[in-house]
Amino acid sequence: MTRLVATLPEKQRTALAGAYDQAVAARRRQLVLGLAIGLFALALSVRGAEVDPLTFWAKLGNFSSYFDRLLTLDTGARVWSDPADWFWGLHRWLRLLGETVLIAYVGTLSGTMIAFAACFVASRNLVRSALLRMAVRRVLELLRTVPDIVFAMVFVVAFGLGPLPGVLALTLHSAGTLGKLFTEVVESIDLRPIEGVAATGGGWLSRVRFGALPQVLSNFASYTLLRLEINVRGATVIGFVGAGGIGEDLLIAIRKFYYQDVSAMLLLIVACVMLLDMASERLRHRLLALESA
Numbered sequence: 001m002t003r004l005v006a007t008l009p010e011k012q013r014t015a016l017a018g019a020y021d022q023a024v025a026a027r028r029r030q031l032v033l034g035l036a037i038g039l040f041a042l043a044l045s046v047r048g049a050e051v052d053p054l055t056f057w058a059k060l061g062n063f064s065s066y067f068d069r070l071l072t073l074d075t076g077a078r079v080w081s082d083p084a085d086w087f088w089g090l091h092r093w094l095r096l097l098g099e100t101v102l103i104a105y106v107g108t109l110s111g112t113m114i115a116f117a118a119c120f121v122a123s124r125n126l127v128r129s130a131l132l133r134m135a136v137r138r139v140l141e142l143l144r145t146v147p148d149i150v151f152a153m154v155f156v157v158a159f160g161l162g163p164l165p166g167v168l169a170l171t172l173h174s175a176g177t178l179g180k181l182f183t184e185v186v187e188s189i190d191l192r193p194i195e196g197v198a199a200t201g202g203g204w205l206s207r208v209r210f211g212a213l214p215q216v217l218s219n220f221a222s223y224t225l226l227r228l229e230i231n232v233r234g235a236t237v238i239g240f241v242g243a244g245g246i247g248e249d250l251l252i253a254i255r256k257f258y259y260q261d262v263s264a265m266l267l268l269i270v271a272c273v274m275l276l277d278m279a280s281e282r283l284r285h286r287l288l289a290l291e292s293a
Contacts, residue, residue: 070263079260087264093246097268100245101276103166104231110167111174112224115140118175119182120208125191137183143176152238163244170231170238181223182216189215225280232273 046053071079079086087093120126122136148169155165194211202210239247246265253261
């Protein structure tokens with residue numbers, strides 16, 4: 001391309017160079033204008049949200065000192081100097097952490113089944129009825145708009161303290177979120193297999209089973225595993241309102257300033273999420289390898 005431009009007459013080369021410089025200058029002006037608008041919007045947002053950078057700077061030491069206290073035992077020594085004292089409640093915390101993982105698992109599995117059933121009905125390329133699609137989409141929007149901790153508070157009032165409210169809360173919120181993701185996957189599939197099934201006289205369920213489902217299963221599994229990771233963290237948070245798991249003990253430790261207990265439980269939660277993340281990542285890679293084979 002450069003050689004071609006070099007062979008052009010001087011007048012054409014000058015015109016092309018001028019047009020190129022104008023285009024570059026216009027893009028730079030757009031970039032500067034966009035940055036200015038973004039900074040102005042950020043300043044308005046900070047002011048509207050009453051975020052004071054001076055207060056943040058003045059209180060930053062409290063933030064760092066809190067983490068210093070998390071790493072200090074009641075005796076004044078560092079937590080790693082006496083692991084037995086640090087993890088004195090390990091048996092109870094592991095049991096509660098296992099309960100948290102089970103809440104997340106059951107909630108994710110139940111939500112996935114609801115989303116699986118709803119996504120095909122909400123897809124434009126599989127359902128002609130706009131009214132039916134709209135009704136299913138609005139329900140899914142409602143489920144994912146309400147925070148899972150709000151669902152948990154409602155179910156705690158209805159069913160009492162324990163894992164059941166947590167499972168129900170994660171089920172509904174997962175159904176709404178995964179329903180949207182599954183629907184988008186279904187709407188992006190190749191329609192030729194579906195048309196082939198329809199040409200042989202297959203009904204709607206047959207078109208979904210043999211035309212759509214083989215194309216979307218790997219993506220469904222990937223999104224479900226990702227949601228499981230999110231729900232493990234979510235199950236910890238909804239435990240703050242009495243919906244089972246390790247969250248309730250963690251909240252009590254935070255409120256009572258049991259710093260070493262807080263750090264021990266946080267470390268267990270982080271380790272659990274990391275292990276789950278690595279396991280789900282390997283499983284996703286295997287599913288993708290099977291799909292491409």
